[in-house]
Amino acid sequence: MKLERINILDLTKQELTDLVISLGMKKFYGKEIFIWLHKKIVRNFDDMTNISLKDRELLKEKTYIPFFNLLKHQTSKIDKTEKFLFELEDGGTIETVLLRHRDSNNKELRNTLCVSSQVGCPVKCSFCATGQDGYMRNLTVSEIINQVYTVERRLVKKGEEINNIVFMGMGEPLLNLSNLTKALSILSDENGINISKRKITISTSGVVSGIEKILLEKLPIELAISLHSAINEKRDKIIPINKNFPLEDLAAVLIEYQKQTKRRLTFEYILIDNFNISENDANALADFVHQFDHVVNLIPYNEVPNVEHKRPSEKKIEKFFNYLKNNRRVNATLRKEKGSDIDGACGQLRQKTKKGDN
Numbered sequence: 001m002k003l004e005r006i007n008i009l010d011l012t013k014q015e016l017t018d019l020v021i022s023l024g025m026k027k028f029y030g031k032e033i034f035i036w037l038h039k040k041i042v043r044n045f046d047d048m049t050n051i052s053l054k055d056r057e058l059l060k061e062k063t064y065i066p067f068f069n070l071l072k073h074q075t076s077k078i079d080k081t082e083k084f085l086f087e088l089e090d091g092g093t094i095e096t097v098l099l100r101h102r103d104s105n106n107k108e109l110r111n112t113l114c115v116s117s118q119v120g121c122p123v124k125c126s127f128c129a130t131g132q133d134g135y136m137r138n139l140t141v142s143e144i145i146n147q148v149y150t151v152e153r154r155l156v157k158k159g160e161e162i163n164n165i166v167f168m169g170m171g172e173p174l175l176n177l178s179n180l181t182k183a184l185s186i187l188s189d190e191n192g193i194n195i196s197k198r199k200i201t202i203s204t205s206g207v208v209s210g211i212e213k214i215l216l217e218k219l220p221i222e223l224a225i226s227l228h229s230a231i232n233e234k235r236d237k238i239i240p241i242n243k244n245f246p247l248e249d250l251a252a253v254l255i256e257y258q259k260q261t262k263r264r265l266t267f268e269y270i271l272i273d274n275f276n277i278s279e280n281d282a283n284a285l286a287d288f289v290h291q292f293d294h295v296v297n298l299i300p301y302n303e304v305p306n307v308e309h310k311r312p313s314e315k316k317i318e319k320f321f322n323y324l325k326n327n328r329r330v331n332a333t334l335r336k337e338k339g340s341d342i343d344g345a346c347g348q349l350r351q352k353t354k355k356g357d358n
């Protein structure tokens with residue numbers, strides 16, 4: 001039965017080598033099989049032509065290569081953003097978004113994949129569609145990397161590839177850190193798809209304990225912090241974990257992070273009408289981010305059904321942006337949302353389509 005076999009995509013290179021040895025195969029098969037699975041991203045053991053027939057049969061008997069069912073695929077008419085709804089082995093569903101943009105220097109097409117880390121999200125931010133849907137579970141290692149592989153296979157056919165990965169899909173990545181770390185080591189392995197960790201961004205609502213672990217393990221990833229307010233009483237209202245990890249604690253760990261890594265920090269700040277866009281809010285934000293080498297991405301709120309928050313008018317958005325830049329010298333950008341016509345923009349991902357109702 002399938003469930004009794006080992007999910008071979010869950011294994012790191014070392015674990016795969018250990019397995020190969022325990023099955024009585026040649027040790028170097030560990031690396032060879034890793035290359036087939038993670039560089040050539042094959043879906044069948046029979047494609048592994050330099051592995052003996054006998055050993056391929058043994059692998060089939062003891063292990064399996066999981067893959068997703070694609071339940072739904074949408075492409076934005078506005079900007080070619082693609083949204084994928086995948087079905088997991090237990091029937092759960094997750095969404096992954098492919099963002100396409102031109103490089104500002106050489107105008108080359110770049111592909112950024114926005115990956116999910118959990119089914120639903122336990123943080124339950126008041127403004128976020130994923131947070132409204134309830135939390136199911138962490139994604140496994142193979143479920144994280146299969147989002148990348150499924151889309152990569154489609155791109156390779158067109159002579160393209162994934163250039164960047166951002167953990168900005170469903171879920172809070174730093175609450176699934178052990179699977180995330182393993183997935184990162186596989187994705188950035190020189191015998192795998194080999195995406196540099198520096199091209200991988202992890203976005204967090206501010207899980208201080210998780211950032212501490214990233215520091216301890218010296219993970220060379222890019223970090224983005226979903227700030228949305230630099231005033232504790234307000235942040236408490238929209239991001240419940242701010243009560244556990246208030247702004248002072250967040251600032252302290254980020255100061256340490258920057259001291260150790262010398263890496264620029266990205267802060268995301270969604271603009272919510274009548275909530276976080278006053279001059280007072282702008283000053284608090286400026287004071288907070290000036291503690292760091294920073295960039296602030298301002299994101300006009302994407303309205304979510306049954307959620308009271310509203311997107312401000314263009315005029316209010318410009319006013320906030322200009323005040324930050326001109327009066328407070330904040331390194332701010334105003335992010336244009338992609339894929340809004342397919343609900344593929346930030347924070348709009350949710351398990352809208354349950355199995356069988358698409």
Ligand code: SAH
Binds near residue numbers: 129302348
């Ligand atoms: N859990 C992580 C990563 C996933 S959310 C985090 O919160 O950072 C990715 C980004 O989308 C976060 O910055 C989040 O705050 C933002 N977001 C959530 N809902 C949104 C919405 N409706 N409009 C705009 N951005 C939203």
Ligand code: SF4
Binds near residue numbers: 122124125132171205
């Ligand atoms: Fe979770 Fe991020 Fe959504 Fe908050 S914004 S509920 S942390 S996915």
